[in-house]
Amino acid sequence: MPTLKELLAQQAELAKQIEEVRRQEVTAAIQSIRKIIEEYELEASDVFPGLGVTTVKGESKIKKPKAPAKYRSSLDPSKTWSGKGKPPDWFKTYRDNNGGNVDGLLIEMS
Secondary structure (H helix, E strand, O other): OHHHHHHHHHHHHHHHHHHHHHHHHHHHHHHHHHHHHHHHOOHHHHHHHHOEEEEEEOOOEEEOOOOOEEEEOOOOOOOOOOOOOOOOOOHHHHHHHOOOOHHHHHOOOO
């Protein structure tokens, strides 16, 4: 009967072999997938429609979900802003005219 030390050495050797075979099979699978994509002229959105992937000039880009609105214009309620990115002009005008206080534009969350 093998000793624990011998079994652990065998286990380590098997783990190395498993990783090498896995790496080879993954490489082959990726090559196969790329061949099929090229053959059928598929886009990322064809293969992964639920992920919101679009192709822009040959490069895949994952769409980020739009952030919910945090501010609403007091003059035109159809204009909103999430608070992320460059502030719109209506927001800057309100902020500048109210000493930097924008609490009047906050959308109440229920």
